[in-house]
Amino acid sequence: MRFGVVVFPGSNCDTDCYHALRGLGYPVEYVWHEAASLPEVDCVVLPGGFSYGDYLRAGAIARFARIMPAVAAHAEAGGAVIGICNGFQILLEAGLLPGAMRRNASLQFRCHDVHVRVEAGGMFTSLAGRGRVLRLPIAHAEGNYYCGAEVLTELEANGQIAFRYCDADGKISAAANPNGAVGNIAGITNRRGNVLGLMPHPERCCDPVLGNTDGRLIFASIAASRGGLCHVG
């Protein structure tokens, strides 16, 4: 299971992703945003940060980076793509996932741990399992996910909602929603289930020294989906 972490100008979680994946024992390499093609990887990671300074809208410029057609082709071919925070915003702007991101309803940059409930099975959550509550850190000002009522119905019907913000007991409530996202949505997949975008940062909680290893479940699920090594627990 090989991972490729795309580096845009302004990415700032690329090294965290690289470190976390290496620590879990997976081969991983950086992919420069100006590359025209991807190296031999099974999963593309679009990391968090502020690509292109978040100018215009978060992710709006990165969407036109030279590497992006190759990322779209990888997704089209069934390859795994995970967009974390700014990476999620890029996937939305690129149309690889439906919806858009608004400013947090509080207008605050929220930087703290949240709980999310795993809502769907699939390649990103198979090891966590539906209903499991994960504790993951968030750090964003634009994570207020929006989609129209029709799209929301479709997401629900197709099992595309991967994670919802919840309290420690797994209860979905407005109080547990850190940004105002529609339906407490913290992460969604495309219809086929091979592209995931999520606002929380699993790469920031993979190393025991950080006091939390819930993030491992997501990366290990991806690896397990390809019969790869599994380093959980």
Place this chain on the structure above:
Amino acid sequence: MFMARIRVTLKPTVLDPQGAAVRKALASLGFTGVEDVRMGKYVELKLTARDRAAAEQAVAKACQDLLANPVIEEYAYTLEEVGG
């Protein structure tokens, strides 16, 4: 040479937390009559095009592809012929 003056605004159905915060700030300053504030973006594009229709087409495409996100935003613009 043409000058396009573009306004990008959130769709009326989309909540605007920034506008709501500004409305509250105005209210606290005593502007009690302000009932709603909607924030948006203003973009000027100076462009060369062979005629007005071509300029119009380029501006509309720029708005659709990049300047506005059609999921949550809408745009409007004026186009004026200006000296180089």
